[in-house]
Amino acid sequence: MTLHLDIATKHLNKFKEELCGDSVEIANSDDSMIVVLSDGLGSGVKANILSSLTTKMAATMLRGGLPLNEVINTLAATLPVCEVRRLAYSTFSILQIFNDGMAYLVECDSPESYIGHRRKLRYVHRKEKEVSGRVIKEAFFPIKEGDWIVLLSDGLLHAGIGGVWNLGWGAARIGKFLESIMETDDDAHSIAEEFIGTSNHLYASKPGDDGTCVIVKIREKRVLSMLVGPPINKDDDTAVVQKFFSALGKKVVCGGTTANIVVRILGKTLSVNLQSMDAKIPPIAQVEGIDLVTEGMLTLSHTVELVKKGVKKKEVAWRKDGASKLTHELLWADNIHIIVGRAMNPAHQSPDLPANFALKQKIVEELSLLLSKQGKVVSVEYC
Amino acid sequence: MKTIKVCVGSSCFLRGASEVIDLFQSLIDKHGQGKVKLAGMFCQEKCTKGVTVFVDEEIFSGVGREDVAKIFQKKFLDNKRGEEKEE
Ligand code: FES
Numbered sequence: 001m002t003l004h005l006d007i008a009t010k011h012l013n014k015f016k017e018e019l020c021g022d023s024v025e026i027a028n029s030d031d032s033m034i035v036v037l038s039d040g041l042g043s044g045v046k047a048n049i050l051s052s053l054t055t056k057m058a059a060t061m062l063r064g065g066l067p068l069n070e071v072i073n074t075l076a077a078t079l080p081v082c083e084v085r086r087l088a089y090s091t092f093s094i095l096q097i098f099n100d101g102m103a104y105l106v107e108c109d110s111p112e113s114y115i116g117h118r119r120k121l122r123y124v125h126r127k128e129k130e131v132s133g134r135v136i137k138e139a140f141f142p143i144k145e146g147d148w149i150v151l152l153s154d155g156l157l158h159a160g161i162g163g164v165w166n167l168g169w170g171a172a173r174i175g176k177f178l179e180s181i182m183e184t185d186d187d188a189h190s191i192a193e194e195f196i197g198t199s200n201h202l203y204a205s206k207p208g209d210d211g212t213c214v215i216v217k218i219r220e221k222r223v224l225s226m227l228v229g230p231p232i233n234k235d236d237d238t239a240v241v242q243k244f245f246s247a248l249g250k251k252v253v254c255g256g257t258t259a260n261i262v263v264r265i266l267g268k269t270l271s272v273n274l275q276s277m278d279a280k281i282p283p284i285a286q287v288e289g290i291d292l293v294t295e296g297m298l299t300l301s302h303t304v305e306l307v308k309k310g311v312k313k314k315e316v317a318w319r320k321d322g323a324s325k326l327t328h329e330l331l332w333a334d335n336i337h338i339i340v341g342r343a344m345n346p347a348h349q350s351p352d353l354p355a356n357f358a359l360k361q362k363i364v365e366e367l368s369l370l371l372s373k374q375g376k377v378v379s380v381e382y383c
Numbered sequence: 384m385k386t387i388k389v390c391v392g393s394s395c396f397l398r399g400a401s402e403v404i405d406l407f408q409s410l411i412d413k414h415g416q417g418k419v420k421l422a423g424m425f426c427q428e429k430c431t432k433g434v435t436v437f438v439d440e441e442i443f444s445g446v447g448r449e450d451v452a453k454i455f456q457k458k459f460l461d462n463k464r465g466e467e468k469e470e
Contacts, residue, residue, distance in 0.1 A: 257426045285423075295392065
């Protein structure tokens with residue numbers, strides 16, 4: 001699948017509650033990605049336990065390929081029963097997106113999810129049916145690049161109730177709001193923050209209920225190849241550079257000597273951008289056909305620090321130094337392939353330069369681990 | 384137009400390439416505006432001693448901050464005086 005699912009979850013806790021009564025579970029099966037959002041009855045610990053049991057069980061069972069009615073039966077048989085309603089009470093929404101581009105949505109007593117394409121909401125018809133005594137609404141629909149789906153709990157619908165809005169924010173106004181924030185190119189994480197931030201604001205920072213959203217944005221997969229250091233064997237230079245240059249997606253070269261080799265083999269010119277120089281980070285260079293060219297070790301070590309600190313793409317977007325630029329590219333990408341050349345520190349280089357191969361390998365490995373933790377698919381190849 | 388190229392590869396950078404660049408830049412601002420271009424380059428494989436600088440094809444390796452004025456004087460100011468005399 002060349003589509004990428006950019007997913008983010010954010011909670012808003014009820015005022016003075018330490019635990020959120022809503023839970024979200026995201027799981028991957030062989031052929032699909034599953035999101036379950038559940039709102040447990042009440043608030044605090046009890047609600048949290050109810051909802052997390054619901055999401056964990058549902059996600060596990062669906063991942064195992066069990067049909068929905070069995071999931072609902074099991075939930076009913078396992079969850080503690082609410083005394084008033086005689087019902088194992090938690091509401092839930094399930095979204096399953098299959099690798100073949102089909103989506104399956106189920107809503108059980110939860111607010112309707114929003115489905116849209118770019119800056120327009122899309123109407124998707126739901127069929128109601130009864131499963132094991134509970135009414136569910138379900139829909140099957142195809143997804144494509146530019147689509148988005150937002151699951152939410154009812155705490156968000158009520159934001160501002162009795163204050164800014166008599167009856168709360170409401171489904172219609174939230175729909176308009178989502179259309180307006182989806183217009184941007186922002187990633188799911190920023191959208192989720194904005195959504196929750198606005199509802200907190202409407203609640204005047206004293207939320208009357210737990211609120212949760214899951215944002216799923218569907219976009220083209222972003223691929224990046226990065227060449228770090230020259231190959232151990234000089235004879236491989238041409239093959240490595242040509243393979244790197246013909247790869248799909250964005251291309252980044254890290255390392256001055258590596259950049260010189262790339263430029264020589266491709267018959268291009270390199271111009272160093274002195275304006276991008278920083279006290280600690282050497283400048284970047286421009287090479288036609290390559291998206292970013294930076295110095296090697298110093299830039300990479302600073303990049304690791306930035307990624308480790310958890311900087312956001314937005315924060316580094318306008319910074320000029322090489323490490324910020326590299327961080328920006330890496331945070332942008334979904335799939336990152338790193339080609340690490342094992343050439344030894346050339347004898348002509350000064351001994352005070354921390355450029356031996358073991359260190360380079362350590363830095364690349366650390367970087368790749370940090371990026372994988374952010375949900376990116378990172379592969380490393382040595383040459 | 385002459386070009387001064389300063390190496391900003393890892394090694395030269397650690398040995399003060401940015402300072403060398405700043406010093407050249409201020410000399411150019413003072414004396415050589417429009418006549419001298421300042422550019423950067425990556426490792427020129429001469430990094431054992433200090434910063435590597437090219438003035439057109441001529442190589443200066445191991446340049447430190449104290450050498451910048453000398454190089455500039457020799458390559459541009461002395462030269463310029465010579466040119467003026469010739470006229
Ligand atoms: S880094 Fe400047 S010559 Fe090697």
